[in-house]
Amino acid sequence: MRSAAVALGACVAIGLTGGCEWTDTTAQGTATEQETLPPDTDKARSKEQADDFRAWVDAHGTKEQKKAASRVRRVIGEWDDKTGNAYVSTDINGGTTPVKDPMATARALAAAFDDWKDSKEGYVSVYDVFGNALVTNETF
Template sequence: MKPTPHTAAVLALCAALFGGATACTAEDTAKADKVGVAETLPTDTDKKQSKKQAEDFRSWVKEHGTTQQKAAVLRVDRIIGEWNEHTGNAYISTDINGGKTEVKDPQAAVDAIVKAFSGWKDSDQGYVSVYDVFGNAMVTNQQF
């Protein structure tokens, strides 16, 4: 078979596509943008702290939340991130779409978690994102 410009172009395109596909990693897609939006759950660098934050959140909601919020926050596993009264980002890991029991209305549960978090922590420019059991974003960048 004699090489032609068309064959060479097809081979170059295939090489570029194959090379580009292998250069992309899951870690690349998990990085947050300027306001903290991450489509997949960021890496938990302090599991002890994120578990404690989730426990504190569930305790607060148990005392101050609505019935729907109390049920929803039982799905919260970890809260990753840092925030204060002025700014910050919180990434909430849940067992929604997995876990021992099914969530009948996942979006309602996520909305209840976000609303409860907004009541628990108040910030001028803070954002909360909620992720399902697989680490995929269900809601991102909701101000609290």
């Protein structure tokens, strides 16, 4: 997205506004980068998905994944065995107990989600307590 703004700015700066046009080069079926947590339109469902995810990690995850899963508050999104997007909301960078390595915790959550669900073209992103992306578009 930033490169598009730079390109548009360059066109305006050199006076090519008549010849510049926006071309979306994102491949069909590819996830777009979601830098902020999307709205949660079904809070009961996202809480249930978070509970299911934490329960699975508690039973099957690594030590790091289990510790990281305790930070999960909601799992937003829809996916199936073919495609979908998951957005994991956490209390990383907030909460009562600080996380020493937020990025390692976010990566452990993305890896755990990949182990929990499997999709041909699924993507998981992990967000901190403020809704800012820590890990985006990890395949699962």
